[in-house]
Amino acid sequence: MKVVHSPLHRRHDGGMELHRSKLVPCFESRARAEDIREALADAGHALVAPRAFAIDSLLGVHDADFVEFLRTAWARWQEDGRDGFMLPSGFPARGMRRDRVPAGIHGAMGHYAFDAGTPIVAGTWDAAMAAAQCAMTAAALVAEGEGAAYALCRPPGHHAGRGTYGGYCFLNNAALAAQLLRERGSRKVGLLDVDYHHGNGTQDIFWTRDDVLFVSIHGTPDTEYPYFLGYADERGAGAGEGFTLNLPLPRDTGWDDYAQALDTALQAIHAYGADALVVSLGVDTFEGDPISAFRLGAERFPQLGARLAALNLPTVLVQEGGYAVKELGSNVAGVLQAFSA
Ligand code: SP5
Numbered sequence: 001m002k003v004v005h006s007p008l009h010r011r012h013d014g015g016m017e018l019h020r021s022k023l024v025p026c027f028e029s030r031a032r033a034e035d036i037r038e039a040l041a042d043a044g045h046a047l048v049a050p051r052a053f054a055i056d057s058l059l060g061v062h063d064a065d066f067v068e069f070l071r072t073a074w075a076r077w078q079e080d081g082r083d084g085f086m087l088p089s090g091f092p093a094r095g096m097r098r099d100r101v102p103a104g105i106h107g108a109m110g111h112y113a114f115d116a117g118t119p120i121v122a123g124t125w126d127a128a129m130a131a132a133q134c135a136m137t138a139a140a141l142v143a144e145g146e147g148a149a150y151a152l153c154r155p156p157g158h159h160a161g162r163g164t165y166g167g168y169c170f171l172n173n174a175a176l177a178a179q180l181l182r183e184r185g186s187r188k189v190g191l192l193d194v195d196y197h198h199g200n201g202t203q204d205i206f207w208t209r210d211d212v213l214f215v216s217i218h219g220t221p222d223t224e225y226p227y228f229l230g231y232a233d234e235r236g237a238g239a240g241e242g243f244t245l246n247l248p249l250p251r252d253t254g255w256d257d258y259a260q261a262l263d264t265a266l267q268a269i270h271a272y273g274a275d276a277l278v279v280s281l282g283v284d285t286f287e288g289d290p291i292s293a294f295r296l297g298a299e300r301f302p303q304l305g306a307r308l309a310a311l312n313l314p315t316v317l318v319q320e321g322g323y324a325v326k327e328l329g330s331n332v333a334g335v336l337q338a339f340s341a
């Protein structure tokens with residue numbers, strides 16, 4: 001299938017994240033995308049470049065002030081006499097002001113971010129914009145008749161909300177793909193998030209909408225990142241009530257229990273009557289992942305792909321997490337196998 005990829009992902013790199021009280025090099029690395037690109041090229045998929053979607057095409061999913069913050073953050077940091085990478089250290093918690101964006105760059109960072117693990121560096125905006133363009137291009141290809149397309153997005157996107165960033169994510173690539181499908185003829189989009197971590201940003205974006213069904217299978221927020229969203233009792237609100245479905249699972253979940261949750265998710269998307277599918281494809285469910293705790297062996301990814309393909313819907317696959325760099329490409333290629341016809 002067509003694999004949409006941009007070398008601009010390389011501009012986002014060099015940062016450190018706060019991990020277990022230490023600053024460590026980011027798990028979300030350049031090598032991830034390189035490994036996936038090589039494995040997919042070897043498997044015979046066709047690499048294509050993204051189209052040049054403009055900033056305006058982000059605004060169906062993200063707030064304008066948030067987009068402007070991301071676009072200008074690095075320049076503001078430099079004006080403040082700084083270099084290296086940007087990490088926030090203070091956040092507006094209960095009882096504090098969230099309605100006002102502090103004028104200074106440090107406070108503004110804390111306003112828009114929700115963790116200290118997602119550094120902004122000089123090239124972050126270029127890379128995030130290129131990843132968003134990859135996702136929108138893959139969605140456009142599917143809207144134009146491709147049965148399936150894959151967006152090799154780096155940085156990933158599913159933790160980014162309407163006006164928030166974190167979890168290595170800045171712009172919500174999968175949400176942008178779903179929004180584009182809606183604007184180009186799909187009536188109901190199923191968005192299935194199989195990344196190990198809950199897609200809190202995607203849930204936020206579609207929380208009050210009934211035209212996108214958000215379904216997520218993930219490590220329970222009781223113990224797993226992002227901790228503060230992704231419980232089973234979150235079901236959407238207003239017009240969106242009943243159009244969010246969370247299937248949290250405990251640490252150490254293996255294929256048998258995972259596959260049951262997957263069947264529940266696929267059944268929900270079928271019952272919804274989706275006419276297109278977006279998959280937030282994190283492969284950090286792999287047993288060898290360094291920051292996650294499910295136990296899926298490599299042989300499970302082709303099985304996952306086969307079940308996704310069996311929905312028989314036009315499908316946009318969007319890369320999210322997966323940090324076991326050595327096995328990353330082959331695990332992604334495994335998911336794509338069933339779509340390759
Ligand atoms: C897109 C994506 O997969 N983002 C994940 C962001 C996770 N960042 C915080 C990870 C904290 C993990 N806790 C470490 C436990 C190590 N066993």
Ligand code: ZN
Nearest residue numbers: 195196197321
């Ligand atoms: Zn993840």
